[in-house]
Amino acid sequence: MKMASSTMLFSLTLLFLGIIALSNAQSLSLKYYSKTCPKVESIVKKETNKIMVVAPTLAAPLLRMHFHDCFVRGCDGSMLINSTTNSQAEKDGFPNLSLRGYGSIDRVKTAVEKECPGVVSCADILALVARDATLALHGPFWPVPLGRRDGRVSLANETLANLPPPFFNITQLKASFASKNLTTKDLVVLSGSHTIGTSHCSSFSNRLYNFTGRGDSDPSLDPNYAARLRSRCPPADQTTLVEMDPGSFKTFDEDYYTLVAKRRGLFTSDSALLADSETREYVLRQARTKGSTFLEDFAESMVKMGKIGVLTGSQGEVRRRCAFVN
Numbered sequence: 001m002k003m004a005s006s007t008m009l010f011s012l013t014l015l016f017l018g019i020i021a022l023s024n025a026q027s028l029s030l031k032y033y034s035k036t037c038p039k040v041e042s043i044v045k046k047e048t049n050k051i052m053v054v055a056p057t058l059a060a061p062l063l064r065m066h067f068h069d070c071f072v073r074g075c076d077g078s079m080l081i082n083s084t085t086n087s088q089a090e091k092d093g094f095p096n097l098s099l100r101g102y103g104s105i106d107r108v109k110t111a112v113e114k115e116c117p118g119v120v121s122c123a124d125i126l127a128l129v130a131r132d133a134t135l136a137l138h139g140p141f142w143p144v145p146l147g148r149r150d151g152r153v154s155l156a157n158e159t160l161a162n163l164p165p166p167f168f169n170i171t172q173l174k175a176s177f178a179s180k181n182l183t184t185k186d187l188v189v190l191s192g193s194h195t196i197g198t199s200h201c202s203s204f205s206n207r208l209y210n211f212t213g214r215g216d217s218d219p220s221l222d223p224n225y226a227a228r229l230r231s232r233c234p235p236a237d238q239t240t241l242v243e244m245d246p247g248s249f250k251t252f253d254e255d256y257y258t259l260v261a262k263r264r265g266l267f268t269s270d271s272a273l274l275a276d277s278e279t280r281e282y283v284l285r286q287a288r289t290k291g292s293t294f295l296e297d298f299a300e301s302m303v304k305m306g307k308i309g310v311l312t313g314s315q316g317e318v319r320r321r322c323a324f325v326n
C-alpha cells in the first residue's frame with residue numbers, strides 16, 4: 001500500500017512538473033503587462049479607434065499585417081522592420097503588395113511608449129491593433145495573450161516561401177497552414193477575413209483572362225461574376241482595387257461564405273474551400289442565414305494564429321521603434 005501511494009505521489013509530482021514546463025514554453029499571458037504597463041490595452045484601443053474614425057479602410061490591412069507577421073518567423077513584429085542598405089526586409093517582399101498602415105502602428109507605439117517606455121513589444125501592439133481594428137468593423141472580440149518579444153531578423157526572401165499566394169489550391173493551402181500548426185478548420189475560418197477589405201486586380205486576373213491558354217476564364221468562378229470582374233479589371237491592370245465582399249466590405253460578417261458558396265470567391269484560394277469535404281461543409285454551413293458560428297470560430301482561430309512561433313522570456317528584444325531593431 002505504502003509503495004503504491006508513494007509511486008502515485010511521484011507520478012503526480014512528475015505530471016505537475018510537466019505542466020509547469022509546458023506552460024513555461026508557451027508563456028504568453030493575459031496579465032503579462034499588469035504590473036509593468038497596466039493601461040496598455042486601453043491605450044491601444046483608444047488610439048486604434050481614433051485611427052478607425054478617420055481611416056476605417058485601414059482595418060483590413062492592419063488585420064492582414066498581423067497574419068503576415070505571424071506566418072513569417074512567427075508573430076515577432078519582424079514584418080514592421082525597414083530594409084537597410086544591406087538587407088531587404090519582409091516589408092519589401094513581393095506579398096507586401098497593398099499592405100499599408102505601418103504609420104498607424106508607429107502612432108500607437110508612440111502613445112504606449114509615452115506611458116511605459118521600452119516595455120511593450122511591437123509584436124504585441126500589432127496583435128492588439130489587429131483585434132481592435134476588427135472590433136471596429138463589428139467583428140468579434142478575442143482575448144490577446146501578451147508577452148511576445150520582437151525579432152531582430154527580417155528577410156524579404158522569406159515571405160514568398162511562407163505566405164500562401166492567392167493561386168494556391170486546397171492541398172497547398174492545407175499544407176501551408178499545417179506548417180504553422182494550424183488546422184484545416186483554422187484555414188477555412190481565417191479565410192473568412194476576406195469579408196473585409198479590397199484586392200488588386202492582379203491578385204486574381206489570371207482567373208479572368210486566358211486561364212488555361214484558350215482565352216477562357218476559371219471554370220470554378222461564376223461566369224456572370226467573372227464578366228463583372230472583367231469589366232472592372234482590364235488585362236494586366238496593376239492598380240485597380242476591387243471589394244472582396246462587394247457591398248459589405250466594411251463589415252466583418254459571415255457574408256464571405258455566402259459568396260464562396262455561390263462560386264464568387266475572388267481568389268483561387270477562396271474557391272478552393274469548396275474542393276475539400278471539411279472546408280466545403282463549413283462554407284455551406286456558414287452561408288445559411290441562421291446559426292453561423294463564424295464570429296466565435298474566428299476569435300478562437302485568431303488566438304491560435306497569434307501564438308505561432310512567438311519569442312518569449314529573454315529571446316529577442318522590445319523594440320523602441322517598430323521599424324528599427326534597437
Ligand code: HEM
Binds near residue numbers: 194200203269
Ligand atoms: C488562406 C490563405 C490566404 C491567401 C491566399 C490570402 C491572399 C490575399 C490576397 C492576395 C489579398 C489581396 C492583396 C491585394 O492584392 O491587394 C488578401 C487580402 C486580405 N487578406 Fe488574405 N489571404 C489569406 C489568408 C488571410 C488571413 C489568414 C487573413 C487574416 C487573418 C487575411 C486577411 C486579409 C485581409 C483583411 C485582406 C484585405 C486587405 C486590404 O483591404 O488591404 N488573409 N489576401
Ligand SMILES: *[C@@H]1O[C@H](CO)[C@@H](O)[C@H](O)[C@H]1NC(C)=O
Binds near residue numbers: 082091102323
Ligand atoms: C520605414 O518604411 C516605411 C514603409 O515601408 C516608410 O513609410 C517609412 O518612411 C520608413 N521609415 C523610415 C524612418 O525610413
Ligand SMILES: *[C@@H]1O[C@H](CO)[C@@H](O)[C@H](O)[C@H]1NC(C)=O
Binds near residue numbers: 155
Ligand atoms: C535570404 O537572404 C539572406 C540575406 O540576404 C541570405 O543569407 C539567405 O541565404 C537567403 N535565403 C534564401 C532561402 O534565399
Ligand SMILES: *[C@@H]1O[C@H](CO)[C@@H](O)[C@H](O)[C@H]1NC(C)=O
Binds near residue numbers: 170172
Ligand atoms: C495542387 O497543386 C499541386 C502543385 O501544383 C499539384 O501537385 C496538386 O495536384 C494540386 N492539387 C489539387 C487538388 O489540385
Ligand SMILES: *[C@@H]1O[C@H](CO)[C@@H](O)[C@H](O)[C@H]1NC(C)=O
Binds near residue numbers: 179180181309
Ligand atoms: C509546431 O509544433 C511543433 C511541435 O510542437 C514545433 O516543434 C514547431 O516549432 C511548431 N511550429 C510553429 C511554426 O509554431
Ligand SMILES: *[C@@H]1O[C@H](CO)[C@@H](O)[C@H](O)[C@H]1NC(C)=O
Binds near residue numbers: 210212214215
Ligand atoms: C493565351 O495563352 C496562350 C498560351 O499560353 C497564348 O498562346 C495566347 O497568346 C494567349 N492569348 C492572349 C490573348 O493573351
Ligand SMILES: CC(=O)N[C@H]1CO[C@H](CO)[C@@H](O)[C@@H]1O
Binds near residue numbers: 093094096098099
Ligand atoms: C508598402 C511597401 O513597403 N511596398 C513595397 C513592397 O515591395 C516592393 C518590392 O518588391 C517595394 O517596391 C514596395 O515599396
